[in-house]
Amino acid sequence: MSQVPLKVLAASVAIIGGGPAGLIAAETLARHGHHVTVYERMPSLGRKFLLAGRGGLNLTHSEDLSQFLTRYGAAEKHLRRAIEAFPPERLQAFSEELDQPTFVGTSGRVFPKAMKASPLLRAWLRRLDAMGVRFALRHRWRGWDADNALLFDTPDGVVAVTADATVLALGGASWPRMGSDGGWVAILRQQGIDVSDLRSANCGFLADWSEHLRRYEGQPLKRVALSADGVSTRSEAMITVSGLEGGGIYALSPYLRSAIEKTGEAILTVDLLPDMTAAEAAKRIGVPRGKQSLSSRLRKSVSLSPVAIALAQEAMQGKLATLTPGVMAAKLKALPVRLTGVAPIARAISSAGGVTFDELDSHYMVKRKPGLFVAGEMLDWEAPTGGYLLQACFATGVAAGEGAARWLAEDAEGAA
Numbered sequence: 091m092s093q094v095p096l097k098v099l100a101a102s103v104a105i106i107g108g109g110p111a112g113l114i115a116a117e118t119l120a121r122h123g124h125h126v127t128v129y130e131r132m133p134s135l136g137r138k139f140l141l142a143g144r145g146g147l148n149l150t151h152s153e154d155l156s157q158f159l160t161r162y163g164a165a166e167k168h169l170r171r172a173i174e175a176f177p178p179e180r181l182q183a184f185s186e187e188l189d190q191p192t193f194v195g196t197s198g199r200v201f202p203k204a205m206k207a208s209p210l211l212r213a214w215l216r217r218l219d220a221m222g223v224r225f226a227l228r229h230r231w232r233g234w235d236a237d238n239a240l241l242f243d244t245p246d247g248v249v250a251v252t253a254d255a256t257v258l259a260l261g262g263a264s265w266p267r268m269g270s271d272g273g274w275v276a277i278l279r280q281q282g283i284d285v286s287d288l289r290s291a292n293c294g295f296l297a298d299w300s301e302h303l304r305r306y307e308g309q310p311l312k313r314v315a316l317s318a319d320g321v322s323t324r325s326e327a328m329i330t331v332s333g334l335e336g337g338g339i340y341a342l343s344p345y346l347r348s349a350i351e352k353t354g355e356a357i358l359t360v361d362l363l364p365d366m367t368a369a370e371a372a373k374r375i376g377v378p379r380g381k382q383s384l385s386s387r388l389r390k391s392v393s394l395s396p397v398a399i400a401l402a403q404e405a406m407q408g409k410l411a412t413l414t415p416g417v418m419a420a421k422l423k424a425l426p427v428r429l430t431g432v433a434p435i436a437r438a439i440s441s442a443g444g445v446t447f448d449e450l451d452s453h454y455m456v457k458r459k460p461g462l463f464v465a466g467e468m469l470d471w472e473a474p475t476g477g478y479l480l481q482a483c484f485a486t487g488v489a490a491g492e493g494a495a496r497w498l499a500e501d502a503e504g505a506a
Contacts, residue, residue: 101125101254101498104240106231108135109270110480111466111487112259113214118491119257120221124498128223129242129251131230131269136211138261138268142480143207149185150178151477152194161478163344165471168447169482172454172489178477181484188213199477231260233277254501255461255494259487262441262467263288272441274468283456284446289432291472292439292479293343294335295356296431303404307331309397314338315361319345324364329397333429334358340439341474347432347442360405360425362398368419376415384411392422401425440479442472453493454486461497465490 101124105116108130116126128135142148151158155177159166182192182200190202190210202210229242229249239250261270272288279285311327316338325338339346342358349356363371374391388394394402403410405425410418435441445464449456456462465486473479 101502102252103127103494103498104129104251104253104256105259106240106256107259107261107466107468108132108225108227109259109261109466109483110136110139111261111468111483111490112257113218114484114487115257115259115463115465115491115494116223117218117221118488119495120218120223122495124495126223127226127251127253128218129226129229129231129240131228133227135215135225135227136207138265138270139211140207141265141268143205143210146201146205147207147210148199148201148475148477148480149192150181150200150481152178152198152200158478158481161476162471162473162482165447165469165473168469169471169486171452172485173481175492176485176488178481181481184484185210188217197476231274231277233280255463255498257463257465257487257490257494258468259464259466259490260468262444263435264290264438264441266436270467272435278445282458284449286443286446286470288435288441288443289347289351290435290438291343291347291442292340292475293347293435294330294333294339294433294437295343295346295350295358295429296333296433297427297429299329299332300404303329303400304331306397306400309395310336311360311362311398311401312395313364314398315364316342317359317361318342318356319349321345327360329401333431333433334427335433337475344442344472346429350429350432354430356429358427358429360401360427362394362402362422362425363392363419366392368416368423371419371422372416375418394422401427439475440467440472442470444468444470446470451493453496454490455493455497461494461501463490463494463497 103119103124103126105112105128108128116128120126159170162169185192185202188210192200192202194200229244232241232243235241235250239252242249260274263272275285306329309329315324323338323341327334327336327338346356371392379387385399388399405427445468451457454463466483
């Protein structure tokens with residue numbers, strides 16, 4: 091891990107938030123010789139990290155870094171320096187240092203061979219403990235007192251903590267039962283710090299389904315192409331009782347969410363036959379099949395699943411059977427699905443919004459509050475699933491830790 095050369099007496103540093111960004115910031119500062127305490131509101135550390143590892147911990151992605159960085163959209167220019175300093179290869183090495191070797195999956199995603207977060211987290215916490223990092227659990231941060239001390243609600247009452255530097259890594263507002271409830275937004279805004287509203291990201295969307303389509307709840311739409319606002323993806327989606335979710339939907343969530351915020355609705359275009367041209371589909375659909383029902387005809391002619399047929403009927407308001415083969419094929423290739431809302435942020439995989447980058451200097455310090463640094467999902471960025479979320483959390487955690495170490499050194503030099 092990169093370090094700046096420092097000659098400074100050990101300082102007391104508070105890390106608020108015990109997820110990946112906070113823990114890697116703690117390790118970075120401990121390596122510089124500082125006394126570090128991690129404050130966490132929950133009874134244990136890394137709860138959301140453990141949740142992310144339930145289906146296989148996707149640490150990062152193996153694609154070329156130039157392509158990797160584009161996944162952060164408008165935030166690329168702000169995150170580039172941190173990710174270049176702590177790139178995917180470094181995150182893989184970090185995992186392997188903790189005796190958790192990694193492998194690259196067929197999609198290019200990187201996982202620990204154990205396929206879960208718990209072994210990595212246990213090894214990491216043991217290393218942090220050996221480095222002298224302290225942990226204060228069940229400490230809910232509530233801001234600062236008049237003397238600029240950090241205030242925490244604890245089982246023993248309110249505690250005031252004085253620190254030479256502070257790194258905030260409290261997460262966004264998704265999965266609040268894991269500890270990230272976004273309660274810090276009001277605290278920072280009271281300090282005059284600009285925070286963009288937290289919104290659902292990598293999330294599902296709502297639709298006014300008929301009772302018929304709701305019967306397909308939990309059914310996947312496989313091998314489809316999805317597009318919104320000129321952006322397309324080949325993936326899957328799943329029908330929920332109230333709308334759609336799944337990998338393909340998550341990838342398009344920034345565009346769908348933006349449309350809904352502007353107009354109250356978004357049109358998702360679904361290609362149910364991405365491996366077939368409209369002309370070929372029309373030819374197959376047009377073959378006479380006696381008295382077969384439309385569902386049987388579409389299932390046998392173009393291999394549509396029952397759930398895909400139900401979605402097509404829903405989007406066409408039950409008029410699919412009235413269309414000519416050519417028009418029907420065109421609709422199946424570009425089915426307009428109307429979405430009316432964004433699923434609640436509590437159910438989202440991640441959140442968008444946060445502390446705006448204009449509030450920070452190049453070392454992730456809040457300009458109007460020297461000695462305060464911000465990392466992870468508290469910052470105003472979003473990214474698709476695939477390893478990009480954890481990579482940016484780790485990279486900005488390292489950057490904030492290095493920034494705090496540098497600031498402490500400069501502050502000490504100025505006082506000498």
